[in-house]
Amino acid sequence: MRGLAEVYRQQFRTTFASFVQYRASIFIWMIDRILDPVIYLVVWSVVSRSTGGSVGGFTPGRFAAYFITTMLVTQVTYTWVMFEYEYRIRHGSLSFALLRPIHPIHTDLVDNISSKLITLPLMILAAAALIVIFKPEFSLVPWAVLLFVPALLMAFAVKFITEWTLALSAFWTTRVSAVNQGYFVAALFLSGQMAPLTLLPHPLQVAAALLPFRWTISFPVELFLGRLAPREALIGLAAQAAWLVLGLFLLRTVWRAGVRVYSAVGA
Amino acid sequence: MPPDPAIRLRELSKTFTATERESGMGAALASLVHRRRQEVVAVDGISFDLAPGEIVGFLGPNGAGKTTTLKMLSGLLHASGGELSVLGHVPWKREKAFLRKITLVMGQRNQLVWDIPAADSFELNRAIYRIPAADFRATVSELTDLLDLGPILRKPVRTLSLGERMKCEVAAALLHRPQVVFLDEPTIGLDVTMQRRIRAFIAEYNQRSGATVLLTSHYMADVEALCRRVIVIHHGRLLFDGELAALVGKFTAHKTIVVKLDEGADAAAGAGLAAYGEVVSEEDGAVTLRVPRAETARVTGRILADLPVVDLTVEDPPIEEVIERVFAGEKP
Numbered sequence: 157m158r159g160l161a162e163v164y165r166q167q168f169r170t171t172f173a174s175f176v177q178y179r180a181s182i183f184i185w186m187i188d189r190i191l192d193p194v195i196y197l198v199v200w201s202v203v204s205r206s207t208g209g210s211v212g213g214f215t216p217g218r219f220a221a222y223f224i225t226t227m228l229v230t231q232v233t234y235t236w237v238m239f240e241y242e243y244r245i246r247h248g249s250l251s252f253a254l255l256r257p258i259h260p261i262h263t264d265l266v267d268n269i270s271s272k273l274i275t276l277p278l279m280i281l282a283a284a285a286l287i288v289i290f291k292p293e294f295s296l297v298p299w300a301v302l303l304f305v306p307a308l309l310m311a312f313a314v315k316f317i318t319e320w321t322l323a324l325s326a327f328w329t330t331r332v333s334a335v336n337q338g339y340f341v342a343a344l345f346l347s348g349q350m351a352p353l354t355l356l357p358h359p360l361q362v363a364a365a366l367l368p369f370r371w372t373i374s375f376p377v378e379l380f381l382g383r384l385a386p387r388e389a390l391i392g393l394a395a396q397a398a399w400l401v402l403g404l405f406l407l408r409t410v411w412r413a414g415v416r417v418y419s420a421v422g423a
Numbered sequence: 424m425p426p427d428p429a430i431r432l433r434e435l436s437k438t439f440t441a442t443e444r445e446s447g448m449g450a451a452l453a454s455l456v457h458r459r460r461q462e463v464v465a466v467d468g469i470s471f472d473l474a475p476g477e478i479v480g481f482l483g484p485n486g487a488g489k490t491t492t493l494k495m496l497s498g499l500l501h502a503s504g505g506e507l508s509v510l511g512h513v514p515w516k517r518e519k520a521f522l523r524k525i526t527l528v529m530g531q532r533n534q535l536v537w538d539i540p541a542a543d544s545f546e547l548n549r550a551i552y553r554i555p556a557a558d559f560r561a562t563v564s565e566l567t568d569l570l571d572l573g574p575i576l577r578k579p580v581r582t583l584s585l586g587e588r589m590k591c592e593v594a595a596a597l598l599h600r601p602q603v604v605f606l607d608e609p610t611i612g613l614d615v616t617m618q619r620r621i622r623a624f625i626a627e628y629n630q631r632s633g634a635t636v637l638l639t640s641h642y643m644a645d646v647e648a649l650c651r652r653v654i655v656i657h658h659g660r661l662l663f664d665g666e667l668a669a670l671v672g673k674f675t676a677h678k679t680i681v682v683k684l685d686e687g688a689d690a691a692a693g694a695g696l697a698a699y700g701e702v703v704s705e706e707d708g709a710v711t712l713r714v715p716r717a718e719t720a721r722v723t724g725r726i727l728a729d730l731p732v733v734d735l736t737v738e739d740p741p742i743e744e745v746i747e748r749v750f751a752g753e754k755p
Contacts, residue, residue, distance in 0.1 A: 159553050166550040174538040177579075251499050252534040255527055257519040258551050419501045419515055 163258060167266040175267075175274055186275045189230055190282045196350055197223035197290060212355045217293030222352055224286050225377045230349065231272065231279045233312045233372055237264050238339070241323040242332040245418065254415070261320060261407075268316065297382040303389050307376040310396035315372040317403035324407075327414035342367075348374030368399045427511075428472035429603055429635040430496065435505035436659070437466040437491050465491040467659035468505060475602075478629045478636040480650035480667065488659040489639045493605050496637070497527040509603055523552055526601040530608035533592055535580045541591035542576040545598055552599035559598065565631075566594040569624050586617035593621065597628060604628075606638040610645055622648045643739055647671075655749050662749050671739070674748040678719045679703065679738050680712045685731035699726055709734075 175182060200223075201216040209215055214222065244250040253260035286292075322339055326332045344350050345360065346369035353361050353374050364370040375392045378384050384392065441463050466488040473479055483489050494500040495507060498514035498521065507514060512521035535544045549559045567573055570590045575583055580591065593609065606625065610618040626649055629636050640646055646653060646667060653670055655663040663670055682696060686708070696702060699722050700712035714722045719737060726732060739745075 159550070162553075163547075163550040166547045170536055170539055170543050170547050173543060174536055177538040248532060251494075251529075252532070254499055254517065255497060255522060255525075256551055257522040415517075416501065419499060 160262070163262060164266060167263060168270060171263075171267050171270040172274070175270055179274070182271055182275060183278070186278060189234065190227060190279075190286075192349070193223040193227040193230070194286065197286075200351065201290075212352070214352060214355070215293065217291060220286070220290035220292035221294045221381055222377065224283055224290070224292055225380050226349060226373060227286070228279065228283055229308060229311065229373050229376050229380075231275070232308055233315045235264075235268055235316050235319045237268075238319050238323040238332070238336050241326040242330070245326050250418070254418075264320065265316065295382050296380070299386070300379050300382050300384065300389065303393070304376055304380040307379050307389075307393060307396065310393065310400065311372045311376045314368055314396055314399045314403060317400065317407055318368050318372070321403060321407045321410050324410045324414045327417045343369055343372075346370065347372050348377060353378075365395075368403070371396045371399055426475055428508075429475040429477070429510055430471075430473040430637070431506070431508045432472075432492075432496075433470050433506040434468045435466060435470070435492070435495065435507050436464070436468050436503050437488070437495060437500060438503045439463045439465055464659055466495070466502075466656075469656060469659070469661045470505075471654055471661065471664055473635050473637060475635055476629070476633045477652065478626070478638070478649055480646040480653040481637050481639045481656070482646065482653055483639075483656040483662075487657045489656065490607055491659075492656070493527065493607050493637070493639065497525060497605050498522070499527075523599060524601055525603045525605065526596040526599070527605040528593055528596045528607065528609050530589070530606075530611040533580075533588065535588070535591055535595055537581050538579055540577050541572075541580055541583075541595065544580070544591075544595055545576075548595055548598050554599055558600075562598055562600060563594075566597065569627055570594055570620070586613050586620075589613060589617070589621065590624075593624065600632060600634075602632075602634055604634050604636045606636065606640075608640055609638070610640060610642055618642065618645065619648075625649055643745070657749075670749065671745065672716075674745050675740050676716055677713045677740065678716055679740060680714060680719070680723060680726070681709055681734075681736045681738065682712065682726060682730070682732060683709045683734040685733050687731070695730070696726070 197219055200211065200214070200219045204211045204214060204216050204219060244253075250260070253263070319339075322335065323332075325335045329335070345356070346353075346364040346367060348364070348370065353364050353370060356364070364374065371392065375396070379389055379392065439462070441461050469488075469492070481489055481492070491500065495502050496509055496514055498517045501515045510521065510524050512518055512524075514521060514525075535541055536547075545559075545563060548554075549556075554562070567576065570593065572590060572594060575587045575591065580588060583591065589609070597604070604625075609625070610621050613621065622645055625636065625638070628634065629649075636649075638645065638649060650667055652665065653663065653667045654661065655670070680700065684696075696710050696712060700714035700718075703711040703713050705711070712722075723735065723737060727735065
């Protein structure tokens with residue numbers, strides 16, 4: 157365990173140092189993560205005003221609270237490994253990772269966390285600015301805000317493990333971008349990024365809850381905004397735990413099968 | 424009794440399945456429905472042993488199966504058949520204990536983090552390979568001396584020249600003091616001075632650490648400087664396994680002399696070169712002669728004495744040519 161902690165410490169130093177070199181592109185991606193929710197927020201506010209001030213119980217102020225929280229949750233939970241795996245496999249950088257006596261997922265985890273630490277201060281500033289501009293109505297409940305912390309961390313874990321596993325499709329197909337597109341479109345609707353899930357047709361809400369999507373973004377947002385009863389909150393945490401366990405199992409299985417394919421075909 | 428071999432291959436083979444199709448639209452559409460698969464045998468039943476501490480050149484033309492073999496030896500590829508053991512491990516199980524004892528350096532690829540100084544990548548390797556701090560310091564300082572790394576360790580890797588980067592790559596790959604070192608074209612693209620430097624270092628490392636080294640290179644000079652024994656493969660098959668001296672003596676019974684005469688020299692002088700050896704080619708005023716190995720010094724002396732020479736070089740035939748002859752079974 158101490159060995160792994162030391163690897164993480166060193167990996168943090170390395171990744172942090174090299175990300176600082178890419179400040180500009182990291183901030184451009186960050187702008188994307190700020191603009192997305194702002195656009196949805198503006199659109200929904202307009203819709204809400206034109207339909208008498210509220211859509212499905214969401215006033216413009218509520219929408220503002222929803223999308224600002226969503227922005228911050230997305231900031232904590234996003235990953236980009238799905239865009240990188242094909243490159244790693246085709247260009248052989250995975251080979252170096254396989255020669256090391258450590259699972260390559262550790263590097264990705266540290267990379268992910270480092271990039272977030274770098275952009276966090278600006279993200280908080282952005283949130284503050286949006287709060288001033290859009291005047292969100294928060295109705296926070298202390299116990300829910302407390303539970304939000306583990307829910308947020310679990311959401312990140314589930315999303316990271318799910319996307320890392322999906323990224324491994326690159327071992328079998330060269331059409332990774334199609335897999336990615338399919339996944340991201342589904343995530344856009346089903347994780348609550350584009351609209352609160354309660355505004356979606358019932359079948360989609362069911363799909364979002366049965367798949368990991370709701371638990372990766374929408375659930376912590378709903379919890380933070382005080383929209384869940386204690387029982388619903390506990391069910392959510394249990395669903396996250398279940399997806400995490402299942403995800404880890406799938407990751408292990410798919411990874412082993414993938415490496416076998418890789419080592420049969422070569423790079 | 425001799426010690427157990429560090430590396431042992433028995434009838435090792437690797438077959439890839441490749442899809443193929445003709446060029447053109449029609450063939451492209453047909454391939455959507457039916458893909459023609461073809462088995463490509465990259466390595467075809469090769470066997471050899473390497474004793475601990477041995478340094479062996481692994482030669483063959485492009486596509487001979489060298490890299491595929493190295494990838495099987497380092498655990499990146501599953502063999503399709505045969506047996507393989509490296510330090511008692513089956514490489515493709517990729518056990519941590521195995522990975523901590525080996526290294527693979529690929530001259531055309533790099534593992535160092537591009538944007539930070541190599542020293543920081545070294546620290547990361549220290550943690551990953553769990554190298555005790557004292558050993559790490561000793562190794563880094565030894566490698567710094569041997570490779571003259573001093574100032575370049577502190578510069579971001581992307582600002583280094585190819586040669587400097589290669590030195591750092593080699594050092595990074597050896598920090599954990601691997602007992603088995605696989606080198607795939609470690610000097611490719613480097614200038615002669617840097618090639619010599621890397622070569623001298625590999626020899627020194629082998630001496631000091633007693634590591635077993637298997638090296639592929641297209642540069643005959645690398646092989647000559649480092650390896651007493653060479654293994655030659657072609658089309659995935661073993662063609663030669665023995666002393667380098669025997670290979671070179673047996674298959675390069677000739678040397679080539681390239682002569683450039685003064686432009687003022689008359690045509691007769693040029694034509695007269697045929698008297699000194701077999702004229703292989705004549706290009707831009709440079710004549711390439713093939714002469715028996717043993718005669719080289721005498722013939723060179725005569726040419727220099729007799730003709731208005733501007734430039735003269737004596738070369739071994741390229742390694743590809745030597746291997747080609749081994750393959751063709753040409754007699755000296």
